Amino acid sequence: MVFDIEVPEPPDLSNRGMPREFEWQEETLGSEDFYREDLEDLLQEGAWKEGFNEWTEYTNLNEEQVRIVSDLGLFQAFDFYWDPTEDRLRFDAPTISDAQRGRNVTESLDSSTISMIDGELDDLGRVVHEMLEDRIDRNGELSNAGWAEETDGNREE
Secondary structure (H helix, E strand, O other), X not given: OOOOOOOOOOOOOOOOOOOOOOXXXXXXXXXXXXXXXXXXXXHHHHHHHHXXXXXXXXXXXXXXXXXXXXXXOOOOOOEEEEEOOOOXXXXXXXXXXXXXXXXXXXXXXXXXXXXXXXXXXXXXXXXXXXXXXXXXXXXXXXXXXXXXXXXXXXXXX
16 A cells, blocks of 8 residues: 655664563573664664555555554654564564543544554564564674674574
8 A cells, every 4th residue: 555654764762661571581681782773773774664665565554544653653662672582683563552542633443443553563563673684684793792693594573
């Protein structure tokens, strides 16, 4: 589907706290680098735009729903990070919260549409995740810690 909207800016991954569903393992305590700065660079260099454009080709959202997602700031709420406990790239996709459901911008959405939007946001995260993995596999030089060289390319989300 082609939308008459600009690709939103990639999410700003700086100053993020601990990822939503992350728990430190005893063997990784102290390895507190999620490599968000490196990932943000890759998003800025085209992974976000490429992933977003690919997603718009098959998403079930219409233009109005994409604008609602944008108005709610959900594109900016994506989080991409390196999980040191599992040694792989992960992402957290945003969802429409209960607080956002009461806003004027969402009043036209029923619960099934909200669920569909949440699922489509997860799909966008998966597509961008793949774009990031492709760049990590090609680059092999993210950060001076060498984490990209140590990956085997068999990571999964």
